[in-house]
Amino acid sequence: MARVVTAAIGAVLAAALASTPAHAVRYIIPIRNMAYGPAPALLRVGDTLLWRNEDMFRHTVTARSGEFDLDLMPGKEKEVQLGKSGKLNIYCRYHPTMTLSLYVKPVTRRTP
């Protein structure tokens, strides 16, 4: 009986591991002193960016492509998942001199 239970737990664990993309990473990017924090060196499709407004001003995180547009009051945070590869040009609608460029790489499968 104990052996059956153990096998069942093992199957559940294996299923959970298989459904979790090994590459997906969550990054936190602070916004302070009228500037976006440094961009992560390596971004891939499926990664999540959590934008945290640590400024005393309201900011947006707006993609020129229209892919996303986050409006952040002071002290608030929002996240977005990167849906496609390529260059992302980001700016703030309230302060257009605030910009950031992100480079998102496609997901690559590991070769065995």
Ligand SMILES: [Cu+2]
């Ligand atoms: Cu702003």
